[in-house]
Structure formats: C-alpha cells, structure tokens
Amino acid sequence: MLTSTLACLFRRGLLPLLLCLLLAPAARATHIVGGEMDLQYLNGNSYVLTLNLYFDAVNGQPGALDAELTAGIFEKGSNRRMMNVTLPLGNNTLVSYTNPACFTPDLVTRRLVYTQRLTLLPQEYANAAGYYVAVERCCRNNGISNIVNPSGAAQTFYLEFPPVTRNGQALRNSTPRIFPPLSDYACLGELFYYNFGGQDIDNDSLVYDLITPLNGYSSSGNPKPPTATPAPYPPITWLPGLSTTNQIPGAPTLTIGRLTGRLEVRPTQQGLFVFGIRCTEYRKGVRLGETRRDFQLKVIPCSTNARPKVLLQLPGTTRAYRPGRDTLRLTPGNNRCVTLRFTDTDPTSALTLSLSPVNFTAPLPTLNVLQGTVHAPGLPDTITSRLCFPECFNTRGKVYLLDVIVADNGCSLPKRDTVRVAFTSVPDPNAPPLLRTTAALPIRAKVGDLITFDLTATDPDNDPLTLEMTGRGFTPAALGATLTQGAASNQLNGRFSWRVDCRAVDKPLYEFEFIAAAAPCLDRQATTVVIPIQIDYQNTPPALTTSFLAPSAADSITVVRRPIGGVFEATLAGLDADNDALVMTAAGRNFELGAAGMTFSPRNGTGAASGTFRWVADCEAVRRNGLEVTFALQESTCRPQPRTRTVRFEVEAPETPAFLPPNIITPYLVDGKNDFFTLDNAQANLPPDFCDSRFADILIFSRWGNQVYRTTNRSFQWNGGNLPAGAYFYLIEFTDGKKYKGTVTIAN
Incomplete structure (x- = not known):
C-alpha cells in the first residue's frame, strides 16, 4: 500500500492530493522530519504566516500528508487564545542535496509549505509581552535514534513575535526566515558541517542556540488536534546520556555557531538523530521574538575518502612553497605566475580549485585551470594550474595572505586541502600624467570680457586619461565657465571658455583647478594646474x-x-x-x-x-x-x-479773512442805505470758492422756521421780500460740507 500511494503522490503531484489521501493509510502514521514557521509583514495590518513542514518521502505514509493545518495564536503570559488560523497546503517540492552526486535513495525529503494571510490590529495586538504561534502534529519518524518512543513522539511548531505597536508607535517586524533545508547525511567518524542560518528582512540581529525539540500534546491516538493547546508544551525525551547540549553522539557533539548558524558534528554513532535549534531576534539590543526549528540528521557509514593535496612551486625553482616559512616576492619585471599541482589518491576523483583572500579585498589572481578529474582511465594523476597575479597588484609593503583550496567530490561532504600563501607585490612603475596650458598669467578680466585658453593632457604610459575642471570655493558652471574636451591620438585636449558677467563680481579672485587623471591599476594618479583669474570691478555711484x-x-x-x-x-x-x-x-x-x-x-x-x-x-x-x-x-x-x-x-490755499456778515438791513427807509442783505463783498469776507469747497446755497427762515428765501447765487442781494420787520435766520452751505449760521434783522 505504501509503494502504490507514494507512487501516486510523486507521479500525479499536488492536484490529485485528496484522492491520494483517501487511498492512503490512517493519518497517525509517522512522517515528520522537522520544520519551522515564520511571520512576514506585508503592509498596513496585513501579515502572512508560513509553516514549512519537512516530510519523510521514503518512510512516511502519504496518508499523513495534510491538506491543511491549524495554527493557534496566543498572548504570552496570559496564554489567552487570540485566534485560530487555517493554513492550507500551497507547495510540495523535493529538497535538493548539496551535492547531487551523493544522493542516497533511503533519504528523500519533501518540503510542504502551508500559508495564510492574516490581520493583526494594533488595538488587539499591543501587549508588551508579545505573542506566540503554535501548530501541533504527530508523529515523528519511527527510526529516530536519540529520543524515547520516536513513533509516538509529536512535534509542536513554535514561534514568538512582538506586539505590532510599542510606545505608541507602529512596530513593523518580520521574523527570520529562509532557513536552508537539510537533505544531506553525515558520514560516521567524519566532520559534518552545514550552514543552518536564516535571513531577516529587517536586518535585525540573529542569535542561534541548541534547544530540545517540543513534543506538545498531539499523539498517535490524536495526531492532528483541531486546535493547538496553549503553552507550555512538553519537550521530547532524550535517551540516557543525551541532552540539549549533547543531542547527537559525537566527538565533538553537535554545536551551532551563535552568530552564524553553522552546524558542526563528528558523529560517533550510526542512526537517525533529531535535533532542535532556536533563532532569537534582536533589534537595537531589545529582544523581539524567536522561531524554533526541528530537523533530523542521518548518520551512515561511508567509504573512505582520502584528502586531496595541493602543491605550490616557487617561481624559477623546483622547490615547493613552505607555508609559514616562505613569502612570494612579486616585483616589477619578474614572473608573476606560480605553478600549482593538485592530486588525490582516490580513483576517479573530481577536483575543484578555488581561491579565498584572508586579509585583503583586492582583485584576486587568476587560475587558468579550475577543475579536473584525476585517477580515471586515460587521465593523469595530477592537475596542473597556473596562478598569476595581475601586474597592477600592489600590497603597499604589507604581506597578503591567500588560501589556495582544492576540494574533491567525496560524500557526504568534500574533503579539502588548503595552502595559505603569503606574498608581497610591487606593481610596475607608472608616471603621472602631464598637463600643459596656453593660459598667459596673470589673467585680469572685467565684466563682459571673454576668456579662452587651451589645455593638453598626455600620459607617458599611455594610460586612459580624464580631464576635469573644478573651482576652489565655487562651481565653475554656476559662473558660466565651460570646458569642452576632445581626444586626439594619445592626448586629451580641452578648451576653457568664460564670458565674465555680473555673477563674477562677488569675489575678486577665482582659482580654477584643471586635473589630468589616470587610474592605472585602479590607483588614481593626477596632475593639477591652477589658473587664477583676477576680476577688476569697481563702481562709483552716479x-x-x-x-x-x-x-x-x-x-x-x-x-x-x-x-x-x-x-x-x-x-x-x-x-x-x-x-x-x-x-x-x-x-x-x-x-x-x-x-x-x-x-x-x-x-x-x-x-x-x-x-x-x-x-x-x-x-x-x-x-x-x-x-x-x-x-x-x-x-x-x-x-x-x-x-x-x-x-x-x-x-x-487763498487767504481767508474773518467772516463778518451784516446783521441788519433797512429796506423800508428811503435813504438808499442798507437796503440789501449780501455777503459777496469786501466787508463780509465770505470764504472764497477753492477747489472742492464752493458756495452751494443760502437759506433764510422766519422765526417760526418757515423758509422765506433760497438762492445758489453767491452774489445774491436780499431786500427782505416785503416781509415784516423782525429777526430772520440764515444757513449758508458749501459743497465740502462747511456751514455758516446767523441772524439778520429787518428794521423799519
């Protein structure tokens, strides 16, 4: 039944997954190799939760391959359940070997990826203690060699994440992810190493340590609980003599680089061993959370694999280079190449050559042969390669160290031999560029003048040249100065042009720098010519x-x-x-x-x-x-x-004497005197008309308020109008609003 179902799964892929599951045995079968979870921030309040579950494709039964799993999210401290998240199966792929040539048919692992988007609202996920996610599933592989009751042992996938807000500010965080899966095996008695480190999109600090894998509460009787139980989760039980710090029998036992995540072990016992690691995430020294990863390492006996050998021959001699005692001296005019020989006593051994700088980052020397096979029919027992240093290489008096490495294709991991080469290098001498100009010094200019001169740059070694123009304390282009260039034969020509205008009067002196530069061996060499231009500008106010x-x-x-x-x-x-x-x-x-x-x-x-x-x-x-x-x-x-x-x-304004109007008239006396009331005469001095202040009218009223006279004629004469003798009131109005009031009496 196992063979037919596994064939169904591999042949048909993920689409007919449910049909395969219906034909498979019960889901309580053992199958779990390991896995881990990660929580990635998307945008706004959206995140995506991913579970990577590694499935034993050889011994695991396809009936245990779930179409979905359920994750529980809990509040740390209180263990309050925040939500349950259904994770549907998305991808189902085989895990590749580091060295495909070392494939073994009894170690095949599949990677099952379960994902789901979810929303974490700030008002709901603000607890300073943070939160954790758990998925429970049973069971682990039956053939595990370092724990008690492996067929009944379960796994709890677990991660912790911080609140989405902290100190009133949004806290955007993605947990570490992209841990490389492990499909390789270890050879009994041989050093095994593997980079198990993850990556963090936020560039947070990651710290690794070993931890006992979690068992949880699922079991062979209840392999897939509908929901995860809150923490704490019981761990697996180690066999006697094993522990968190001694998970795989070895000399040395399993270790992990605290900052690198590099696994190392030299196993002393054959078998299948589960191990657990924890990756803790820090930001500016503050802990954010953790993710745990369980996995398995298979240890098998391997055929003996001899270490390859590398031999470096000193230039001009037949003597071999002695690491730690010899230093290569690369000097001008001498041979900059050395001969390397690589060999391996194993039959049909494929060798790969590489270089690794130890204390420098300059360009590496070159190898004319990078790989080859020895001790195969018709092939030699030694590979010869030439290691050549560039003529430009300059160690500037320091001793550089270079590792020359040969690696074979042995299983499960290649054997290597390294020769650390100490060397110094002095490049061939190189003369600086030459720069000439037609500028006739001193140069004095006034506003409106046009200044032009030529520059010519050459290099004695015919190195490629550049011609540059800068200003000391100013930008030439801001003043309208230009430098046009053109190449001719082995020289670079430039024409300087500047029409002096008002932008130049802010300073009395402008120093233009012209630089001819070459970069042989990436080492810039430059020659500078400074042309001062004096600006003559004075202004006397008109x-x-x-x-x-x-x-x-x-x-x-x-x-x-x-x-x-x-x-x-x-x-x-x-x-x-x-x-x-x-x-x-x-x-x-x-x-x-x-x-x-x-x-x-x-x-x-x-x-x-x-x-x-x-x-x-x-x-x-x-x-x-x-x-x-x-x-x-x-x-x-x-x-x-x-x-x-x-x-x-x-x-x-015209002079205005005091206004003295008459106050009595005698029109009824036949004496020819004081017969009229008039104001436009020298005696009355009525204010004269002036611009907008002009005579408008005069109104005369009886003592009972009845109007008895009105005129707009400034030169009026009022004879009383045969009115009875007595006092009368007058009102004089001007166009600008001035008014004069008074009385005039008609006497008998």
Missing part, C-alpha cells in the same frame, strides 16, 4: 543734481508750494564716473503724473542723463492733501547704487 531747493535739516523731503494755476519747473542732471548707462525717472506716489498736471521729460545716455519737470498746480494736489514725486537716477551695472530725490508738491 551723482544726481537738481534745481530743487535742498530739504531742511529736519525734513529729508523738499516741499514745493504753488497757488492754483501756478507753474513750477525744475531741471535734473546725472553724471557717472564709470560711464555706465544712466536712466532718469520720475514717479508719483500712488498717482500718475499726467493726472496731477505734471510732466517729466528724461534724456538718458551713457555716463550722463538729464530731465525736465513741470507742474501746473491744480486741485488734484488739494484732493490728495499733497503730492509726492520721487526722482531716480539708475545706473546699468552689476551692483547698481541708485540716487533718488523725493519732492512734495502742495497747493497754497
């Missing part, structure tokens, strides 16, 4: 003179006053000692000159400018409570220093 009176000491603004209709004219002149172009302007403060009766006629030029100003005073200056005009002389240069003059224009 002079502005006007026919305006100078302002008083207490007021920096000149004031000009004219009556309505009055005319004011002035001239302005500007001169510049640097003969810069001058522009003269006049601008009103918040008004247009033409709207206020003003005109300005400039005459601009190079080194000199002038202007004529004219103002006919009108009411606009009254409405604006004065007008301010700024006259400016602007020079066209890199750092202009304009000159300005501000003048205030005001209209002189």
Whole structure:
C-alpha cells in the first residue's frame, strides 16, 4: 500500500492530493522530519504566516500528508487564545542535496509549505509581552535514534513575535526566515558541517542556540488536534546520556555557531538523530521574538575518502612553497605566475580549485585551470594550474595572505586541502600624467570680457586619461565657465571658455583647478594646474543734481508750494564716473503724473542723463492733501547704487479773512442805505470758492422756521421780500460740507 500511494503522490503531484489521501493509510502514521514557521509583514495590518513542514518521502505514509493545518495564536503570559488560523497546503517540492552526486535513495525529503494571510490590529495586538504561534502534529519518524518512543513522539511548531505597536508607535517586524533545508547525511567518524542560518528582512540581529525539540500534546491516538493547546508544551525525551547540549553522539557533539548558524558534528554513532535549534531576534539590543526549528540528521557509514593535496612551486625553482616559512616576492619585471599541482589518491576523483583572500579585498589572481578529474582511465594523476597575479597588484609593503583550496567530490561532504600563501607585490612603475596650458598669467578680466585658453593632457604610459575642471570655493558652471574636451591620438585636449558677467563680481579672485587623471591599476594618479583669474570691478555711484531747493535739516523731503494755476519747473542732471548707462525717472506716489498736471521729460545716455519737470498746480494736489514725486537716477551695472530725490508738491490755499456778515438791513427807509442783505463783498469776507469747497446755497427762515428765501447765487442781494420787520435766520452751505449760521434783522 505504501509503494502504490507514494507512487501516486510523486507521479500525479499536488492536484490529485485528496484522492491520494483517501487511498492512503490512517493519518497517525509517522512522517515528520522537522520544520519551522515564520511571520512576514506585508503592509498596513496585513501579515502572512508560513509553516514549512519537512516530510519523510521514503518512510512516511502519504496518508499523513495534510491538506491543511491549524495554527493557534496566543498572548504570552496570559496564554489567552487570540485566534485560530487555517493554513492550507500551497507547495510540495523535493529538497535538493548539496551535492547531487551523493544522493542516497533511503533519504528523500519533501518540503510542504502551508500559508495564510492574516490581520493583526494594533488595538488587539499591543501587549508588551508579545505573542506566540503554535501548530501541533504527530508523529515523528519511527527510526529516530536519540529520543524515547520516536513513533509516538509529536512535534509542536513554535514561534514568538512582538506586539505590532510599542510606545505608541507602529512596530513593523518580520521574523527570520529562509532557513536552508537539510537533505544531506553525515558520514560516521567524519566532520559534518552545514550552514543552518536564516535571513531577516529587517536586518535585525540573529542569535542561534541548541534547544530540545517540543513534543506538545498531539499523539498517535490524536495526531492532528483541531486546535493547538496553549503553552507550555512538553519537550521530547532524550535517551540516557543525551541532552540539549549533547543531542547527537559525537566527538565533538553537535554545536551551532551563535552568530552564524553553522552546524558542526563528528558523529560517533550510526542512526537517525533529531535535533532542535532556536533563532532569537534582536533589534537595537531589545529582544523581539524567536522561531524554533526541528530537523533530523542521518548518520551512515561511508567509504573512505582520502584528502586531496595541493602543491605550490616557487617561481624559477623546483622547490615547493613552505607555508609559514616562505613569502612570494612579486616585483616589477619578474614572473608573476606560480605553478600549482593538485592530486588525490582516490580513483576517479573530481577536483575543484578555488581561491579565498584572508586579509585583503583586492582583485584576486587568476587560475587558468579550475577543475579536473584525476585517477580515471586515460587521465593523469595530477592537475596542473597556473596562478598569476595581475601586474597592477600592489600590497603597499604589507604581506597578503591567500588560501589556495582544492576540494574533491567525496560524500557526504568534500574533503579539502588548503595552502595559505603569503606574498608581497610591487606593481610596475607608472608616471603621472602631464598637463600643459596656453593660459598667459596673470589673467585680469572685467565684466563682459571673454576668456579662452587651451589645455593638453598626455600620459607617458599611455594610460586612459580624464580631464576635469573644478573651482576652489565655487562651481565653475554656476559662473558660466565651460570646458569642452576632445581626444586626439594619445592626448586629451580641452578648451576653457568664460564670458565674465555680473555673477563674477562677488569675489575678486577665482582659482580654477584643471586635473589630468589616470587610474592605472585602479590607483588614481593626477596632475593639477591652477589658473587664477583676477576680476577688476569697481563702481562709483552716479551723482544726481537738481534745481530743487535742498530739504531742511529736519525734513529729508523738499516741499514745493504753488497757488492754483501756478507753474513750477525744475531741471535734473546725472553724471557717472564709470560711464555706465544712466536712466532718469520720475514717479508719483500712488498717482500718475499726467493726472496731477505734471510732466517729466528724461534724456538718458551713457555716463550722463538729464530731465525736465513741470507742474501746473491744480486741485488734484488739494484732493490728495499733497503730492509726492520721487526722482531716480539708475545706473546699468552689476551692483547698481541708485540716487533718488523725493519732492512734495502742495497747493497754497487763498487767504481767508474773518467772516463778518451784516446783521441788519433797512429796506423800508428811503435813504438808499442798507437796503440789501449780501455777503459777496469786501466787508463780509465770505470764504472764497477753492477747489472742492464752493458756495452751494443760502437759506433764510422766519422765526417760526418757515423758509422765506433760497438762492445758489453767491452774489445774491436780499431786500427782505416785503416781509415784516423782525429777526430772520440764515444757513449758508458749501459743497465740502462747511456751514455758516446767523441772524439778520429787518428794521423799519
């Protein structure tokens, strides 16, 4: 039944899995080789939980291959169940051997991958103690040699992870993963080693130690519990004499590199041995969690495998190199190659050659032969290879160490022989580049000048060249300077060009560095030429003179006053000692000159400018409570220093004597005197009309408030209108809102 079901599984693959399971024996059969879990962060609050279960494809019964498993997530400390997660089977693949040539048909392992996405909400997974995940399944392989009752021993897959928030901040973390599976076997009495380390996407620190595998609560009677039981989980039971620190009988016993995850053991007993490791994750010294991994190592007797040998022959001699005593001295003009010979006494031994630097990272020397087979029909008993050091190799007086390694194809792991070669190397001499220029020093320039010169770079050794331009304390491109290049024969030519503009006046001196560089043997050699360029720039501010009176000491603004209709004219002149172009302007403060009766006629030029100003005073200056005009002389240069003059224009208001209107008239006396009430005469001094303040009307009322007279004529004459004698009241109104009140009496 086992053979037919296994054939069904391997032949048909994963699709008809359920049909194979229905035809297989009960799920309590032994099959578990080992496995581990990991929890990876995706985005937001999403994660993916993965269980890798390793299945014995030879002795395990396919009926124990589950279509799904259930993981329980618990809160540490309280063991409160947070959720159960169904993990469907996704992938089912064979685990490859490190050396396929060492395949043995009684050791075939399959990797079953169960995965599921899940959501971990911050409000639910914030416990500082963290959480753990567990999956329980029975049973382990019946042939395990180091535990009690292996056919009834179960496995609990286990990992711990931190809360998803810490100190109010999101804590994004993925547990370690990508542990390499182990399909190889160990040879009795031979050193076995394997890199069992994982990787962490967050670059957290990983620490490894050995730990007793967990058994849990599943059993042969209940091999697949519907849900995992909360911790603690009982461990497996070691056979007498074995323990966590002595899991596989050996000399030495099984160990793991604390930081590397490298397994090592020299087994002294044949059999199938289960072992457990723990990978603990730290971030900035704070523990985040752990993942546990159980696996098995099969130990079998192997045929004797002799160690290969490597021999290095000193150059120019037939003597062999003596590690620890000899040092290769590689000097200019001498042979930089040595002869290597590799051999192995085993028949048909395939050898592989490699190099490993010990205390340097420079490019490695080369081997002209990297592999070959010895002691096979028609093949020699020795492989010869040439080890050649580059001419550029430079140890700079230090002694470098290089391991020359030969490895055979023995099982389960190759045997190696290493010769550590000490050497020093001095490269062939190399001259620095040469750099010439046509620049004639000293170079002085003014704004507007064009500076050009050529550069020529050559190398005595014909090494490839580069030509570079930099500035001391500035960037040439920011000033508009360029360096164009072109190659001709064995030289590199450059043309410098700079049209000096206003960007250059910030400094009096610019030092341009031109570098011709070569990099023979990756060792940069450079020759530098510095070209200083002096910038000549001075600016004398222009002079502005006007026919305006100078302002008083207490007021920096000149004031000009004219009556309505009055005319004011002035001239302005500007001169510049640097003969810069001058522009003269006049601008009103918040008004247009033409709207206020003003005109300005400039005459601009190079080194000199002038202007004529004219103002006919009108009411606009009254409405604006004065007008301010700024006259400016602007020079066209890199750092202009304009000159300005501000003048205030005001209209002189007419004199207004005291208003003394008459208060009595006698129209009924026939004497020809005081017959009229009038104000537009020298005696009354009615305020004159001025811009927006003009006579509007006069109203006369009786003592009972009845209007008896009204006129808009400033030159009115009121004769009483045949009204009875008595007192009358008048109201005079102006257009700007001023009012005058009084009384006038009609006497008999």
